[in-house]
Structures are given as C-alpha cells and as structure tokens.
Amino acid sequence: MKVRLRALALGAGLSVFAGLGLTPTDAKAWGTDNYTDTKYPIVLAHGMSGFDQLFGIYQYFYAIPSALESSGADVYVTEVPQFNATEARGEVLLAQVEEILALTGAEKVNLIGHSHGGLDVRYVASVAPELVASVTSVGSPHGGAELADFLRNNLSEGGFGEAVLSIFANSLGDILSLLSGTSNEQDSIAALWSLSSMGAVEFNAAHPAGLPGSWCGEGQAVVDGIRYYSxxxxxxxxxxxxxxxxxxxxxxxxxxxxxxGLVGECSSHLGAVIRDDYRLNHLDEVNQAFGLVHLFGPDPKSLFRAHANRLKNEGL
Known part of the structure; x- marks a missing residue:
C-alpha cells in the first residue's frame, strides 16, 4: 500500500520528513515472487510539467509503482519544480534522495528519470555518487530536444513571446504543484535552456558520466561504480x-x-542502451494517458518491471 511520506512522517513523529512531496511504499509489498526485489530502493523522477500524484490519486508514472511493488520493490516517487533548470531540479531531487536514505536506512538508491527527470538523476549521481547505485533515463534529451531549440529560435530574448511563454508555463507549474500538494519554484525560461542543444552541451561538460563518445553511440555502462542505462x-x-x-x-x-514526439532517438542514449525504438511515444513511456498505448507495442509497466529485475540481477 502506498503511503504519502508527509503523512507517514507526522504519524511517526518524524517532522523532518514532512512536506517533501515524496511517495514511498511499505518496506516490501505482499507479492507472490521477488522479481523486482532490488537491493536498493527505486526512486522515480518525473519530467517537465510532471508531478508525483494529482489530488493524491492520479499518478505521473501511471500504475507503474504498484506494478513494481507487487513483486517486492521499494519505490519512491519524487516531485521537483515542474519548470526549472536541471541544476535547480536536481538539488531538490538530491534533498529528497537524502531523506529517503535516512528514512529507509539504505546506503544507495536506484534512480530512474523520465524526460527532464533523466537529466535530474544524472545531476544527483554526478554531485553525490556515493548515494547512487544506478542511473536510468527513459526518453531523456541528453543531446538536447529540437523542440526546445525551435522555441528558443522563434522567441526573441526578453520579448513578448518569451514573456507569454514564461507566464503561461510558470502558472501551469504552480497549478500542478498545488494540485499535488507541494510548492515549487518555477522558471520556465531556465527549463527551456536546459533542454536545448546548447544547454545540453553546457550540462554535459559538467556532468559527462554515461554519455556516448559519439552521436547515437552508447556510453560507458559503469562509471565510478554507478551503472547507467537508457x-x-x-x-x-x-x-x-x-x-x-x-x-x-x-x-x-x-x-x-x-x-x-519530444525527444530524438539518438539524443536519448545514455550508458547501456536497452532500446531506442519501442512503439511508444513520450507519454506512453510512463504509461500515459491512463495506459492508452500502442496496441502492438510493449506494456510500459512490464518494461519497468523487467528493468527492476535487471537491477536486481546486477546486485543493485
């Protein structure tokens, strides 16, 4: 059964954990097997305009946490600013990872990030590698997103269009934050830069672990003891x-x-590339919306379960 951490913390008298917007599981779910029973907790990180749960019900990673829990995984769904620079989002994620470790007593976590969340988890692994067992990105623009470049090229800096975009996106972020019961600082212009090709060059220079040595190649599978997948x-x-x-x-x-639909095939490559051609679009990758995916494509829940089993078999 999933429990909001803020409620769990208050009930246990651990006020330090209150208000972080984390979603943990019980220590282990009552499942019929241990297929997803990883050594370290699995931490899910959402993308741009994401959330943990809206109204405490609707999940960003739709039905994925319970699918992982059913066979033994300990899963936490985090929430960071919906629109902000990777570094700002990453710092919020790092604080939540530290709280998860304090709560569970685990030494490390397995980070899985979707879209912009894939950059966030890379940031955490780069600045605090001792806390991370593995990094997995799902549909993340490690080489930048062409849509972000298109928007930047067609919005004059400091102009009317940029101002309108900023107001709209920041307001949307505030609404999503409110509906998920959190409060996050929004900066959509910084977010757009982070997802652009120029922003990617800057970020990758500071946090290169797992990146391919050539365009559309594969990166190192293990860097400083951390396994990288995508x-x-x-x-x-x-x-x-x-x-x-x-x-x-x-x-x-x-x-x-x-x-x-939002991230190019080659731009998504990081570490060991599991596949880059699933019959999934950007939202399908996290089982949105409401699990309506390609009739002849993979079940996203099964992909996450298979990956948890992969991590388990690697001793992670």
Whole structure:
C-alpha cells in the first residue's frame, strides 16, 4: 500500500520528513515472487510539467509503482519544480534522495528519470555518487530536444513571446504543484535552456558520466561504480483514443531524426542502451494517458518491471 511520506512522517513523529512531496511504499509489498526485489530502493523522477500524484490519486508514472511493488520493490516517487533548470531540479531531487536514505536506512538508491527527470538523476549521481547505485533515463534529451531549440529560435530574448511563454508555463507549474500538494519554484525560461542543444552541451561538460563518445553511440555502462542505462520510444502517434497523441504528432514535425514526439532517438542514449525504438511515444513511456498505448507495442509497466529485475540481477 502506498503511503504519502508527509503523512507517514507526522504519524511517526518524524517532522523532518514532512512536506517533501515524496511517495514511498511499505518496506516490501505482499507479492507472490521477488522479481523486482532490488537491493536498493527505486526512486522515480518525473519530467517537465510532471508531478508525483494529482489530488493524491492520479499518478505521473501511471500504475507503474504498484506494478513494481507487487513483486517486492521499494519505490519512491519524487516531485521537483515542474519548470526549472536541471541544476535547480536536481538539488531538490538530491534533498529528497537524502531523506529517503535516512528514512529507509539504505546506503544507495536506484534512480530512474523520465524526460527532464533523466537529466535530474544524472545531476544527483554526478554531485553525490556515493548515494547512487544506478542511473536510468527513459526518453531523456541528453543531446538536447529540437523542440526546445525551435522555441528558443522563434522567441526573441526578453520579448513578448518569451514573456507569454514564461507566464503561461510558470502558472501551469504552480497549478500542478498545488494540485499535488507541494510548492515549487518555477522558471520556465531556465527549463527551456536546459533542454536545448546548447544547454545540453553546457550540462554535459559538467556532468559527462554515461554519455556516448559519439552521436547515437552508447556510453560507458559503469562509471565510478554507478551503472547507467537508457531506453526510449520512436513513435508519436500510437493510440487513436489518446487525446495527447495529436499534439505529439504536431511536435514531431520539427525533428530530423526518429523520435517519440519530444525527444530524438539518438539524443536519448545514455550508458547501456536497452532500446531506442519501442512503439511508444513520450507519454506512453510512463504509461500515459491512463495506459492508452500502442496496441502492438510493449506494456510500459512490464518494461519497468523487467528493468527492476535487471537491477536486481546486477546486485543493485
């Protein structure tokens, strides 16, 4: 059974954990096997405009935590600023990782980040490698996102368009934060820079672990004792019933390479590349919306479960 950490902390008298917006599980779920029973807790990190749960019910990683818990995984879903620079988001994530370790007594965590969250987990592993057993990115723009470049190139710096985007995105972030019961500082212009190709160059120079040595290659699977993995999809339109598909079909027009609607196939590469061509779009990768994915594609929940088993078999 999932328990909000702030409620658990208050009930146990551990006020230091209150208000962090973390979502833990019980120590181990009552499952029929230990397929996903990793040595270290699994920490899920959302992407831009993400959240842990809206209204305490609707999950960003839709039905994925329970799928992992059912076979023994200890899962925590974090929340960071919806729109902000990777470094700012990463610092918030790092604080939550430290609290998870303090709460569980674990030595390290397995970090899994979707989209911008994949950059956040890289940041945490870079600045606090002693706390991290593995880093996995799912549909993350390690080489930048062409949509971010398109928006930056078509919005004059300090101009009206940039101001409108900033107001709209920051307000959206504030609303999502409110609905998830947290309070986060928003900076959409900084977020856009972080996801651009120039922002990626700057970030990658400071935090290079796991990056491919050449475009579309694979990076080192193990760096400083931390294992690095990645996977992504390469479809924008996957389910006619999913209302988000048309928008992703539109955004894919600014990309030169195969992509999931928001992130290019090669840009998603980090460490050992599990696959970069699943029949999934950017939202399908976290089982959105409401699990409406490609009829003949993989079940995202199964991908996360298989990866947890992979981590388990690596002793992580």
């Amino acid at each position: 996977w992504s999809g390469d479809r924008a339109l996957t389910n006619a019933l999913d209302v988000s598909d048309p928008l992703l079909g539109l955004t894919t027009l600014v990309y030169d390479e195969d992509n999931d």
